[in-house]
Amino acid sequence: MSHHQKKTMRKHWLQISVFIFGLIIWFIPTPSGLETQAWHLFAIFITSIFAVIINAMPIFTSSIIALAAVVLTGTLTTKQAYSGFSEDFILLIIVAFLIARGVIKSGLGKRIAFLIIKKFGTSSLKLGYSVVAADMFISPAFPSNTARSGVLYPIVSALAADSGSKVSDGSRKKLGAFLMMTSMAGITLSSTLWLTAMAANPAGAKMAKEIGIDISYGSWALAASVPVFVLYLLVPWVIFKIYPPELKKTPEAPMIAQEALEKMGSIHKNEWIMAATFIGMVTLWVMSETWGMDKTAVAFLGLGILMLSNIFTLDDLKGEGNALGTLVWFSILYAMSKYLNELGFMGWVGEHISTSVAGYSWPVVYISLIVGYVFIHYFFVSQTAQMLALFSVFLSVAIKAGVPAEMMTYMLLFATNFNAIITPQGSSANVIYTGSGYIEAGEVYKVGGIVTLVNTTIFLTVGTAWMMFIL
Amino acid sequence: MSHHQKKTMRKHWLQISVFIFGLIIWFIPTPSGLETQAWHLFAIFITSIFAVIINAMPIFTSSIIALAAVVLTGTLTTKQAYSGFSEDFILLIIVAFLIARGVIKSGLGKRIAFLIIKKFGTSSLKLGYSVVAADMFISPAFPSNTARSGVLYPIVSALAADSGSKVSDGSRKKLGAFLMMTSMAGITLSSTLWLTAMAANPAGAKMAKEIGIDISYGSWALAASVPVFVLYLLVPWVIFKIYPPELKKTPEAPMIAQEALEKMGSIHKNEWIMAATFIGMVTLWVMSETWGMDKTAVAFLGLGILMLSNIFTLDDLKGEGNALGTLVWFSILYAMSKYLNELGFMGWVGEHISTSVAGYSWPVVYISLIVGYVFIHYFFVSQTAQMLALFSVFLSVAIKAGVPAEMMTYMLLFATNFNAIITPQGSSANVIYTGSGYIEAGEVYKVGGIVTLVNTTIFLTVGTAWMMFIL
Numbered sequence: 001m002s003h004h005q006k007k008t009m010r011k012h013w014l015q016i017s018v019f020i021f022g023l024i025i026w027f028i029p030t031p032s033g034l035e036t037q038a039w040h041l042f043a044i045f046i047t048s049i050f051a052v053i054i055n056a057m058p059i060f061t062s063s064i065i066a067l068a069a070v071v072l073t074g075t076l077t078t079k080q081a082y083s084g085f086s087e088d089f090i091l092l093i094i095v096a097f098l099i100a101r102g103v104i105k106s107g108l109g110k111r112i113a114f115l116i117i118k119k120f121g122t123s124s125l126k127l128g129y130s131v132v133a134a135d136m137f138i139s140p141a142f143p144s145n146t147a148r149s150g151v152l153y154p155i156v157s158a159l160a161a162d163s164g165s166k167v168s169d170g171s172r173k174k175l176g177a178f179l180m181m182t183s184m185a186g187i188t189l190s191s192t193l194w195l196t197a198m199a200a201n202p203a204g205a206k207m208a209k210e211i212g213i214d215i216s217y218g219s220w221a222l223a224a225s226v227p228v229f230v231l232y233l234l235v236p237w238v239i240f241k242i243y244p245p246e247l248k249k250t251p252e253a254p255m256i257a258q259e260a261l262e263k264m265g266s267i268h269k270n271e272w273i274m275a276a277t278f279i280g281m282v283t284l285w286v287m288s289e290t291w292g293m294d295k296t297a298v299a300f301l302g303l304g305i306l307m308l309s310n311i312f313t314l315d316d317l318k319g320e321g322n323a324l325g326t327l328v329w330f331s332i333l334y335a336m337s338k339y340l341n342e343l344g345f346m347g348w349v350g351e352h353i354s355t356s357v358a359g360y361s362w363p364v365v366y367i368s369l370i371v372g373y374v375f376i377h378y379f380f381v382s383q384t385a386q387m388l389a390l391f392s393v394f395l396s397v398a399i400k401a402g403v404p405a406e407m408m409t410y411m412l413l414f415a416t417n418f419n420a421i422i423t424p425q426g427s428s429a430n431v432i433y434t435g436s437g438y439i440e441a442g443e444v445y446k447v448g449g450i451v452t453l454v455n456t457t458i459f460l461t462v463g464t465a466w467m468m469f470i471l
Numbered sequence: 472m473s474h475h476q477k478k479t480m481r482k483h484w485l486q487i488s489v490f491i492f493g494l495i496i497w498f499i500p501t502p503s504g505l506e507t508q509a510w511h512l513f514a515i516f517i518t519s520i521f522a523v524i525i526n527a528m529p530i531f532t533s534s535i536i537a538l539a540a541v542v543l544t545g546t547l548t549t550k551q552a553y554s555g556f557s558e559d560f561i562l563l564i565i566v567a568f569l570i571a572r573g574v575i576k577s578g579l580g581k582r583i584a585f586l587i588i589k590k591f592g593t594s595s596l597k598l599g600y601s602v603v604a605a606d607m608f609i610s611p612a613f614p615s616n617t618a619r620s621g622v623l624y625p626i627v628s629a630l631a632a633d634s635g636s637k638v639s640d641g642s643r644k645k646l647g648a649f650l651m652m653t654s655m656a657g658i659t660l661s662s663t664l665w666l667t668a669m670a671a672n673p674a675g676a677k678m679a680k681e682i683g684i685d686i687s688y689g690s691w692a693l694a695a696s697v698p699v700f701v702l703y704l705l706v707p708w709v710i711f712k713i714y715p716p717e718l719k720k721t722p723e724a725p726m727i728a729q730e731a732l733e734k735m736g737s738i739h740k741n742e743w744i745m746a747a748t749f750i751g752m753v754t755l756w757v758m759s760e761t762w763g764m765d766k767t768a769v770a771f772l773g774l775g776i777l778m779l780s781n782i783f784t785l786d787d788l789k790g791e792g793n794a795l796g797t798l799v800w801f802s803i804l805y806a807m808s809k810y811l812n813e814l815g816f817m818g819w820v821g822e823h824i825s826t827s828v829a830g831y832s833w834p835v836v837y838i839s840l841i842v843g844y845v846f847i848h849y850f851f852v853s854q855t856a857q858m859l860a861l862f863s864v865f866l867s868v869a870i871k872a873g874v875p876a877e878m879m880t881y882m883l884l885f886a887t888n889f890n891a892i893i894t895p896q897g898s899s900a901n902v903i904y905t906g907s908g909y910i911e912a913g914e915v916y917k918v919g920g921i922v923t924l925v926n927t928t929i930f931l932t933v934g935t936a937w938m939m940f941i942l
Contacts, residue, residue, distance in 0.1 A: 057778070058778075058785055060778070064771045065772065081768070082557040082562060085557040301539035314529055321790050
């Protein structure tokens with residue numbers, strides 16, 4: 001038997017194990033307090049995630065089979081199962097993908113990438129820090145994670161490509177994979193740092209106000225500042241160690257970038273159009289809430305302008321099958337997670353965690369609840385949905401057990417952000433970066449899992465100490 | 472100014488005219504009996520179609536700009552505007568696309584194509600007739616146009632490719648464009664012929680029964696038989712004349728096909744898997760109503776199997792950006808058309824047509840109503856929606872004017888099918904074929920328009936005479 005055949009055989013055995021795993025969970029008697037439908041949905045959902053974690057199949061394959069299972073067993077109606085495809089934020093991810101291609105094709109991505117390399121390009125790690133710093137800097141203006149990754153992704157993508165790291169020729173691990181993973185991790189931090197850096201944050205602050213805890217823009221930033229700062233220093237370095245880029249030191253890169261910039265000459269017409277469109281789009285995204293404009297429609301308009309000016313063409317669209325793949329798998333997982341929540345599964349898990357900690361001292365309750373809240377994000381695709389579903393339950397249990405209410409509130413709201421890298425579907429940003437092909441879904445479970453562990457540990461230690469000091 | 476620059480300038484002028492056209496319609500005072508919202512939606516919808524007809528921009532560009540306009544002007548809510556993306560039949564089109572790639576890649580498409588060429592391949596016109604005949608033969612078992620085009624498309628696609636007509640190298644007009652246009656036209660005929668060949672047919676028969684007109688499987692087929700037979704002979708020939716393939720006579724093709732078949736040898740493992748999956752899928756599609764299975768989920772399952780057996784891979788998916796493009800433009804146009812209908816625009820037009828014929832003799836009323844019913848399909852994306860919206864209104868007006876009720880009933884139900892090629896979005900089949908790249912959207916308006924004229928003329932003459940004889 002050839003090596004290739006052995007590998008195929010092994011894959012098929014893994015796939016068979018996945019189906020057996022799924023069948024076992026499916027036929028376990030439904031735990032009391034749950035509808036059978038919710039249990040069956042859970043069985044299919046967890047199986048599809050398991051298949052990706054053990055690398056039995058790609059996330060696309062696993063999701064479409066899960067979709068077929070969910071519909072053909074009657075676990076969800078067709079309307080429910082397909083509902084994710086028309087979610088505006090998912091469509092925004094897809095359009096952001098296409099616009100990113102325009103940023104790169106116009107030459108603007110190259111130019112920005114070279115400018116960054118010229119300034120910070122002497123090592124991969126420094127580039128990683130620069131990307132995260134840029135994100136932290138722009139994030140207060142972006143209450144949409146998705147829109148923000150739509151801005152960062154084309155730049156990171158160009159940074160990778162212009163350093164000779166491409167998906168098409170198998171050199172994704174040279175630099176691109178590392179940079180994108182770092183940027184994904186960075187987005188968990190930038191979202192945690194500012195009240196206005198993620199859609200769920202102000203919603204959570206409002207819910208906190210209802211039980212008498214006032215959170216302002218400043219108090220939020222103050223509480224988050226120290227742990228986020230420590231993590232800003234730590235996380236890119238951790239990723240550099242566990243998911244290293246093949247390209248490490250690049251002392252000559254700034255000079256090469258300088259030369260390349262000179263060769264590019266002055267800004268071309270297409271770059272101007274691209275820049276104007278992009279700045280216009282970003283302005284409308286930032287103002288979207290104030291002006292009541294839909295972010296996705298703004299993105300479609302931007303893409304339309306790029307097409308009318310031939311910066312993004314139908315030929316370019318032909319090569320964007322990955323965007324379709326992303327739309328499909330993410331819509332499916334999103335809908336499953338949404339209905340897991342609506343069918344009461346999430347609440348049931350939350351209550352189990354809550355009751356299991358009753359009677360313990362408050363620090364034990366505090367740590368268990370936060371750890372539980374972080375890991376339950378395995379099943380949530382939407383961070384906002386998790387916050388809306390579990391924030392109040394977890395908070396009230398903690399307060400009853402004597403955990404300082406204000407600290408618990410902040411920690412839950414922070415955790416809503418810093419747990420986002422735990423799965424490839426855990427945040428829109430992950431979806432965009434994973435969709436690029438630079439990062440495999442399975443790698444997010446591993447590296448993202450470790451980053452989540454680091455985030456959680458620092459917040460539970462440094463973060464807790466800091467909040468006990470200031471609150 | 473270079474030739475290229477002149478062409479670009481001309482395009483931009485056309486685009487500017489489109490926007491002016493749209494603005495004029497938008498600002499025309501809303502006709503009485505209509506909500507302003509409906510009028511505005513009509514203005515955007517008709518502008519996006521106009522842009523494609525005058526070739527100012529591709530249908531994808533025109534649709535996304537229309538979407539942005541519809542949402543940003545508040546004409547539709549975001550939920551309404553994006554609702555098309557989660558329609559199961561639209562997702563079925565997309566999955567059918569991907570499966571077609573599997574049929575071709577596995578070698579099965581090639582083999583079937585060579586078998587057909589071996590038997591009927593001496594001329595392009597003969598191939599066209601064969602494709603339509605095959606469709607007529609399988610159509611009674613397919614109440615879903617979409618599923619049926621999912622079966623025909625990969626075969627027609629392989630027929631084209633194996634005759635050296637490809638999109639990628641600019642030889643689409645050699646044979647593929649002609650064959651696909653012919654198959655699209657053929658589907659309008661096969662759907663008209665059988666009560667069970669299109670989803671709207673049995674629904675229409677049921678509505679007819681409510682006013683006392685009994686339509687059976689046999690009576691339907693009898694009434695349709697003669698005009699459809701005449702059109703079967705006429706339409707491929709008409710398309711051959713007005714949209715000719717560059718490749719006309721191919722006397723040596725059957726021999727080449729024979730040799731190619733011999734060279735292919737016995738059926739390979741991947742072809743077996745593909746065939747088994749495909750037959751399984753088609754069986755479930757045919758039985759879908761009896762067994763209550765969702766056709767789209769069945770297609771997703773089939774695609775999942777193809778992916779597990781590496782017949783369709785993630786690398787293949789990467790190249791399927793066209794499928795994404797199709798999903799986007801079709802979902803957008805579908806949603807706009809749906810809400811044009813729901814907002815009362817379609818009913819308003821229907822009533823105007825109805826009242827404008829009052830007082831005339833019944834043959835005049837009959838012809839005017841049928842012609843009106845056919846051409847109103849310009850605004851309908853769903854054939855079923857048009858039937859549900861207008862069938863009763865048109866029928867009752869006709870009966871009042873003295874048109875024989877049974878004949879009018881049949882004609883309206885037939886027209887629901889034979890008008891389907893009037894626009895690229897007029898039927899799922901058109902969408903699949905146009906999405907292939909072999910046919911341009913603008914060409915459907917032209918050639919499809921003429922075919923619709925031929926269909927309508929034959930039905931109004933031969934069809935009417937035949938029905939007056941048998942009914």
